Amino acid sequence: MNPKELTLLIIAGGKSSRLGRDKRELKLGTLPLLEITLAKGKKAGFREIFLCAEAPSPFLDELAKKYAASLAFDVRPGLGPVSGLAQGLSLISSPYALAVAGDMPFLDLEELCRFGNALASADLALLPKASGRLQPLAAFYRKETAPYFQTSLQKDIRKIRQVLAAFAHAQREYTGSPADFFNVNTPADWRLAQGRFANLHRKVPLISVTAPASGTGKTTFIERLLPSLAARGIKAGVVKSDSHGFTLDMEGKDSFRFTQAGAQSVAVVSPKGWFLSQRTEKRASLEAIAAKMDGIDLLLTESRSHGTMPAISLWRGKGEPLKGEDAVALFTFAPQTKATELYEYHLDNTEKAVELCLFLMGR
Numbered sequence: 001m002n003p004k005e006l007t008l009l010i011i012a013g014g015k016s017s018r019l020g021r022d023k024r025e026l027k028l029g030t031l032p033l034l035e036i037t038l039a040k041g042k043k044a045g046f047r048e049i050f051l052c053a054e055a056p057s058p059f060l061d062e063l064a065k066k067y068a069a070s071l072a073f074d075v076r077p078g079l080g081p082v083s084g085l086a087q088g089l090s091l092i093s094s095p096y097a098l099a100v101a102g103d104m105p106f107l108d109l110e111e112l113c114r115f116g117n118a119l120a121s122a123d124l125a126l127l128p129k130a131s132g133r134l135q136p137l138a139a140f141y142r143k144e145t146a147p148y149f150q151t152s153l154q155k156d157i158r159k160i161r162q163v164l165a166a167f168a169h170a171q172r173e174y175t176g177s178p179a180d181f182f183n184v185n186t187p188a189d190w191r192l193a194q195g196r197f198a199n200l201h202r203k204v205p206l207i208s209v210t211a212p213a214s215g216t217g218k219t220t221f222i223e224r225l226l227p228s229l230a231a232r233g234i235k236a237g238v239v240k241s242d243s244h245g246f247t248l249d250m251e252g253k254d255s256f257r258f259t260q261a262g263a264q265s266v267a268v269v270s271p272k273g274w275f276l277s278q279r280t281e282k283r284a285s286l287e288a289i290a291a292k293m294d295g296i297d298l299l300l301t302e303s304r305s306h307g308t309m310p311a312i313s314l315w316r317g318k319g320e321p322l323k324g325e326d327a328v329a330l331f332t333f334a335p336q337t338k339a340t341e342l343y344e345y346h347l348d349n350t351e352k353a354v355e356l357c358l359f360l361m362g363r
Contacts, residue, residue, distance in 0.1 A: 001116035001140070003109070007092040008046040010037055010069075011084040011137055012102040014054040018185045018340070023103055025059055026190065028197045032059075033184065034102045038067045040109045047094050051102075052084035080158050081137060086149035089141055101137035103184045105193055111176050116140045118172050125169035130178035134171060136160040138181055179359050186340045195310025195328040195360045204237075204290035205361040206299040208307025208326065212319030217347065218302045221314060221331070228354045229298065234361075237296035239289055298361055310360050314347065329356055 012034055016023040024034040031039065034051075041049050049069040053060055054077040064071050072091055074083040085099060098116065100107060112128070119126040119140055127139040137160070145167060152163045174180075184193050199205035209218050222238060229236050268275055276292070278284075286308055290299040301307065310328040315321035321330055323342055331353065335344035345352045 001096065001098075001113050001119070003044040003046045003113050005094060005096070006046055006113070006116075007094045007097040008041045008044075008049045008109070009072075009085070009088040009092070009097045009099040010034070010041070010049065010051050010102045011081045011088070011099060012051050012053040012060070013081070013084070014057075019187060019190065022059075023184055023190070026184070028105055028193060029201070033105055035063055035067075036105045037100060037102055037107065037109075038063055038069065040107070041069075042067050044109045044113070046098075048092070050088050050091060052088040054078070054083075076153050079153060079156070082149055082152055082158055082160060082163060085141070085160070085163075086146060086153050089143060089146035089149060092143055095143055097141050097143070099137060099139055099141055101183055104138065104181060105184070106182055106196065107138060107180050108176060111180070112138060115172070115174060115176075118170070120170060122168060123170040124167045125164065127164075127169060127171050128174035128181075129171050130174040130176075130181055133178075133181075134161070135174070135181050136164065137183075177363065179363070182359070188340055188343045191310075191328045191342060192359065196362060198309050199360055200362045202287060202290075204287070204293075204296060204299050206286050206290060206301060206308060207357055207360055208301050208303050208309075208311035209314065210303050210305065210307040210311045210322050210327070211314040211316075212305065212322050214304065216314045216316050216318060218304075218314060221312075221347070221353070222300055222302060224350045225300070225353055225357065228350055229357060232354065232358065234297045234358075235295055236298045236300055237290065237293040239286060239299060239301040298357065312353065312356065313342075316347070328360065 012024055025032045028036060038049065049067065050072045051060055051064055051069050052072045054074045056073060060071060063069065072087045075087055076083050089097060098112060115128055116126060124145050125139060125141045128135045148163055148166050157163060184190050209221055211218050226236055286299060286301055290296065306322060306324050306326050309326040311326040313322040313327040313330045315330060315332045321332065323330065327342060329343045329345065331345050331347045333347055335346050
């Protein structure tokens with residue numbers, strides 16, 4: 001569907017109860033979470049944009065003015081996105097609206113518009129389904145669906161799926177990445193969003209594997225990851241960080257003699273591979289090292305203590321688990337399944353580690 005013929009409804013809510021602070025104003029890079037979606041909508045060229053929120057605020061006023069968007073406030077606050085859809089759909093001037101959540105920073109609006117071409121004349125809405133999950137807040141609705149949402153409000157219905165049961169709609173498989181629909185609800189989600197965002201702005205995505213003490217199993221963890229990533233078509237490079245310094249060559253080898261004689265760089269090349277030893281005045285950045293690795297899709301780095309965002313933290317009971325700002329997940333022998341500050345998984349859960357890596361890579 002052509003964005004110029006569509007209204008974009010951004011369901012902006014306002015409570016952020018599970019996050020504990022207003023997530024709309026949290027910044028990824030230079031832009032607040034809500035503004036990221038607004039900027040995408042402006043770039044795509046939607047006919048009109050509505051910010052649907054519970055109540056007015058100076059922050060919303062500023063964004064609306066900056067992006068020439070209209071504000072739509074809930075007639076009945078406290079009933080979640082059903083209330084936002086009821087009010088927003090009643091105000092649109094176009095026949096159709098694309099309604100999206102304001103906390104989905106990786107949503108591809110242009111890809112969604114192409115998906116919208118599957119909307120049939122007999123259907124009042126079209127919803128994407130990704131990895132078995134329906135996405136009612138990344139969906140297309142006809143203006144005629146507004147009364148259904150308004151009636152549901154009068155009955156205190158808060159779930160969009162209950163409203164959908166009242167009218168004809170279509171569900172289609174989404175061919176893009178399921179990660180497009182990732183939304184930020186908890187502090188743990190916010191860490192993941194920051195990690196993915198950081199990698200989307202790197203030439204080669206990187207992930208640190210950290211632990212508070214030696215003997216935690218960082219090397220073993222990476223060894224398990226590598227073949228599983230390779231099975232997914234991911235070519236990974238590995239950097240081991242050593243704060244004490246190291247020498248790669250054995251005494252007596254020609255390359256060792258060149259280094260001892262003062263060579264700044266020594267390369268050894270064979271039919272099956274090569275390595276480069278390079279002296280530097282200060283520690284090289286991981287990005288610089290990744291640039292020298294030929295044809296890798298991901299750089300993994302093993303580091304004691306804190307790493308570069310995003311970092312997967314390992315803990316086996318030695319020292320205190322590392323949960324600093326760089327950490328996006330904790331792999332431990334006794335994970336808490338309901339952790340909200342930082343997602344926790346079992347140390348042996350390689351499949352979850354691979355899934356996490358793919359997400360953090362932007363896949």
